[in-house]
Amino acid sequence: MLKDVTFGQYYPVKSFVHNCDPRIKILFLIGFIVAVFLASNFYGLALCAAVLVIGILCSRVPVQSILRSIKGILFLLAFTAILNLFFYAGETTVVIGEIPLQWGVVNITYEGIYFMLFLMFRLFMLILSSSLLTLTTTPVNLTDGIESLLTPLKWLRFPVHVLALVMSIALRMIPSLMDETDRIMNAQKARGTDFEHGNIFKRVKAIVPILIPLLIGAMRRAEELGDAMDARCYTGSENRTKYKKLTFTWRDLIVFLLCAALIAGVVLCNVYLGSIL
Amino acid sequence: MQALEFKNVNFSYGAQSDFSLNNVNFSVEEGELVAVLGHNGSGKSTLARLCNGLLKLKSGTIHVFGMDASEDKNTFAIRQSVGVVFQNPDNQMVASTVEDDVAFGPENIGVERKEIGERIDFALRAVGMEKYRHATPARLSGGQKQRIAIAGVLAIKPRILILDESTAMLDPKGRKEIMDVVLKLNKEEKITVLLITHFMEEALQADRAIVMNKGEIVMQGTPQEIFSRSEELECYGLTLPPVGYICKGLQASGVSVGDCLKVQELAEEIERCASRQNI
Numbered sequence: 344m345l346k347d348v349t350f351g352q353y354y355p356v357k358s359f360v361h362n363c364d365p366r367i368k369i370l371f372l373i374g375f376i377v378a379v380f381l382a383s384n385f386y387g388l389a390l391c392a393a394v395l396v397i398g399i400l401c402s403r404v405p406v407q408s409i410l411r412s413i414k415g416i417l418f419l420l421a422f423t424a425i426l427n428l429f430f431y432a433g434e435t436t437v438v439i440g441e442i443p444l445q446w447g448v449v450n451i452t453y454e455g456i457y458f459m460l461f462l463m464f465r466l467f468m469l470i471l472s473s474s475l476l477t478l479t480t481t482p483v484n485l486t487d488g489i490e491s492l493l494t495p496l497k498w499l500r501f502p503v504h505v506l507a508l509v510m511s512i513a514l515r516m517i518p519s520l521m522d523e524t525d526r527i528m529n530a531q532k533a534r535g536t537d538f539e540h541g542n543i544f545k546r547v548k549a550i551v552p553i554l555i556p557l558l559i560g561a562m563r564r565a566e567e568l569g570d571a572m573d574a575r576c577y578t579g580s581e582n583r584t585k586y587k588k589l590t591f592t593w594r595d596l597i598v599f600l601l602c603a604a605l606i607a608g609v610v611l612c613n614v615y616l617g618s619i620l
Numbered sequence: 621m622q623a624l625e626f627k628n629v630n631f632s633y634g635a636q637s638d639f640s641l642n643n644v645n646f647s648v649e650e651g652e653l654v655a656v657l658g659h660n661g662s663g664k665s666t667l668a669r670l671c672n673g674l675l676k677l678k679s680g681t682i683h684v685f686g687m688d689a690s691e692d693k694n695t696f697a698i699r700q701s702v703g704v705v706f707q708n709p710d711n712q713m714v715a716s717t718v719e720d721d722v723a724f725g726p727e728n729i730g731v732e733r734k735e736i737g738e739r740i741d742f743a744l745r746a747v748g749m750e751k752y753r754h755a756t757p758a759r760l761s762g763g764q765k766q767r768i769a770i771a772g773v774l775a776i777k778p779r780i781l782i783l784d785e786s787t788a789m790l791d792p793k794g795r796k797e798i799m800d801v802v803l804k805l806n807k808e809e810k811i812t813v814l815l816i817t818h819f820m821e822e823a824l825q826a827d828r829a830i831v832m833n834k835g836e837i838v839m840q841g842t843p844q845e846i847f848s849r850s851e852e853l854e855c856y857g858l859t860l861p862p863v864g865y866i867c868k869g870l871q872a873s874g875v876s877v878g879d880c881l882k883v884q885e886l887a888e889e890i891e892r893c894a895s896r897q898n899i
Contacts, residue, residue, distance in 0.1 A: 483716050508714075515716045518758040567711035571769075574672055574704040575714075576696065576728040576776060586723035586736045 354478045359594060360402035361479045365488030367595040368476055374602040375472050378609045379465055387612040388464050394605050395468055395475075404478050412474035413467070420466060424459050431455030486510045491589055504583060512568070520561065527556050621685065623780050623812040624648040624671065629680035631666060641666055642835040644680075650779070653806045653813045655823035655843070658832035659857035664816045666835075668784040671814075672702040685779065700729060703773030705786045709765035713757045718749070718768050721757065725776040736775075743771035746809065747801050763794025767801060774805070780812040781805065787819060799825065820847070820861040824881055831856060847881055 360368070375391065382388045399409060413420075433452025437444045444451040480488070490507035497503050528538070531552050538549050625647040632640035641663050648654050658664040669675040670682055673695040682689040684698045706712055715721040722743050726736045744750040747767040757765055766786055773781065783802065787795040799822055805811045815826055823829045824843045831839035831846060833856040839846050846853070850860050850868065859865060864881045867889075871877060877889040 483720070511715055511720075515713060515757075518756075519710050564711050567706065567708060568714070570669075570674055571704075571706055571712040572714060572724075573674060574699060574706075575725040575772060576699045577724075578696065578728065582730045583727050584730050584733060584736065586727055586733060586740075587720065588733065 353481050354404045354408055356403045358401060358403040358479070360398060360475070362592075362594060363479075363598055364589055364591055364595045365480050365484040366491050366589060367591070367598050368480055369485075369488050369492060371598050371602045372472055372476050374606060376469060378606045379468050379472075381606070381613065382465075382609045383613050384616055385461070385464075386616045387609040388461070388468070390605065390608045390612060391468055392464075394601065395472055398472070398475055402475060402479050404475070408478060409471055409474055412470055416466070416470055420463060423466070424463055427459040427462055428455055431458050433458075482514045483511065486514060487587060487589060504581075505579065516561075516564070519564070520557065523560055524553065524557055527553050527560075621650050622647050622683070623650045623652070623685060624814065625681075625683040626667075627681045627683075629670065629682060630678050631670060631675065632678065640835045641670075644835070644837055646830055646837060646840065648780075648812060648814060650812050651806075651810050652828060653803075653815065653826045655826035655829040656814060656816045656832060657818065657820070657823055657829055657846075657858060659818065661834075662832040662856075663835040664832050665784050667832075668704055668782045668814070668816055671780075671782060672699050672704055674704075700776055701779045702782060703776055703778030703780070704782045704784060705766070705769050705773055707785045707788050709762060709769050709789070710757075712769045712772070713765070716756060718744070718755050718757060718760075718771075719753050721768060722771050722775050725772055729776060739775045739777070740771075743774040746774055746805060747771045761794065762790045763797040766790060766794065766798055770798070770801060778811070780814065782814045782816065784816050785818070787817065787822065795819065795822070818858075820859065820864075824861055831858065833857075844881065848879060 375394070379388070379391050382391060399406065428451060429449045431450075431452060431454060433450070433454030435453045437451050437453060437456070477485070486507060489510070490503060493501070493503045493506070532538070536549055536552060538546065541549075626644050629641055629644040644663075644667070656664045656667060666675065670677055671684060671689065673689055673692075677690055684694075685701055687694045687698055687701075689695075689698055713721050714724045719740060722740045723736050726739050731739065740753070741750070744753060747770050749764065749767050749771060752760065752764065752768075757768060760768065769786070770781075781802070783798075787798050790798065802813055802815065803825060806813045815822060817823060824847075826843055829839075829841065829843045829846045830837055831853070838856060839849070839852065847860055847864055850864070853860065860868065861881055863883055863886050864879070867877055867880055867886060875890075875893060877886070877893055880886045880889055
């Protein structure tokens with residue numbers, strides 16, 4: 344069943360990855376991140392990359408949509424790359440022609456280049472794998488998954504179901520608040536507020552007359568919603584039942600085994616093929 | 621059996637506030653459809669909030685199917701038997717899908733999973749929204765959203781349905797959708813309805829109407845009785861339904877139509893006048 348979602352980056356197609364239990368997807372992501380960080384040579388990382396490629400292929404999400412998520416952190420990537428390239432404390436300085444690439448504290452070494460590539464590769468995979476999760480899981484399913492995974496915390500008297508309700512209401516309210524922002528912006532534009540011109544300070548200042556009505560509106564909404572929830576017998580007690588139940592299927596078993604195999608593979612690579620760190 | 625009984629009810633939000641109730645007495649029989657009319661600030665919404673314990677009354681008694689609403693131990697049971705639909709459909713939705721939202725009420729009262737499914741079927745069918753089970757509320761029209769809100773309340777299986785200006789924010793089409801659903805629930809499911817509104821044509825469809833002004837009940841009776849006292853109504857800031865208004869206008873300009881409130885009645889009256897003039 345394809346769910347209608349109005350925001351987020353969910354990509355609505357049917358696929359193996361889409362049909363997986365959200366809990367197993369979250370766990371798999373955690374396992375994958377652990378594997379990526381455990382890997383201490385390129386063989387390990389290549390193994391992770393292979394698993395990621397399989398995941399992307401099985402998700403039927405176009406590669407462009409996944410790569411789009413890189414855009415947001417391009418700056419961060421470039422920054423860490425330059426920092427590592429210039430300041431990594433390696434031993435063999437790169438020599439081009441007769442000139443060693445070393446000026447004061449800046450010292451470009453072969454080890455630095457190697458390490459930089461390694462780090463880029465790692466970051467790249469972290470971003471791609473987490474965007475694969477959000478592209479293939481609806482926000483509602485994600486919330487259900489998180490709630491279910493946090494259930495053990497009930498023993499520590501952590502109010503899991505309250506947290507889950509807060510998350511789901513937040514998700515539910517996003518489109519309403521977007522609409523409202525739009526309305527308020529139009530109202531302020533009609534009163535002559537200029538959002539598009541002027542320097543950064545002027546523009547930031549122009550946002551204040553949007554934020555204040557938005558905040559007041561949100562509070563009023565919250566109060567009305569609270570009343571409506573009270574009227575529908577919400578008491579916050581533990582005796583609530585849950586209509587939606589997540590169930591594991593054969594797919595989830597496969598994903599689980601794949602995750603275990605990946606971590607084992609990475610560890611083996613580390614042990615037998617040496618480390619570059 | 622009396623579904624709802626107010627006896628000498630007094631309430632105020634504080635010394636400065638207008639929205640107070642002053643010695644209100646009335647009762648609603650099971651299965652009745654009662655309209656509560658009044659202009660803004662007449663205290664009609666306060667009635668709804670007192671019925672299900674969202675507000676606590678200062679003096680007097682309110683009984684809901686014999687349960688005293690002022691006692692905290694009854695609040696949960698009363699909220700199960702009194703469903704309230706509020707004005708703004710957007711601010712009553714808890715979940716991101718219709719199905720999950722309707723499930724919210726039954727989940728709260730601890731209904732088993734399988735039965736929740738059946739209740740969702742029932743509630744969505746009752747409001748004619750079964751096709752939208754997996755839709756996102758944000759994509760629905762105002763009338764559809766408000767029907768989902770009614771379904772959310774119905775899933776708790778209340779015996780009284782209170783509509784607190786539930787049609788105020790809707791367009792005419794949405795208003796008609798809601799009224800059709802409410803009339804059907806009243807007739808077929810025998811649910812008692814308290815319809816709080818300021819649309820006079822909605823009140824016409826009720827068994828009985830109550831007019832409120834400044835926190836007091838000033839008129840009570842069948843809609844026909846109430847609308848026959850149009851001068852009095854005007855004192856309380858209310859007008860006749862559109863057809864009644866046209867009738868008065870016709871009479872003032874010398875056409876001898878009788879008092880009528882519905883389009884059909886007026887059409888017959890005019891036909892009668894016309895045929896008389898021809899002779």
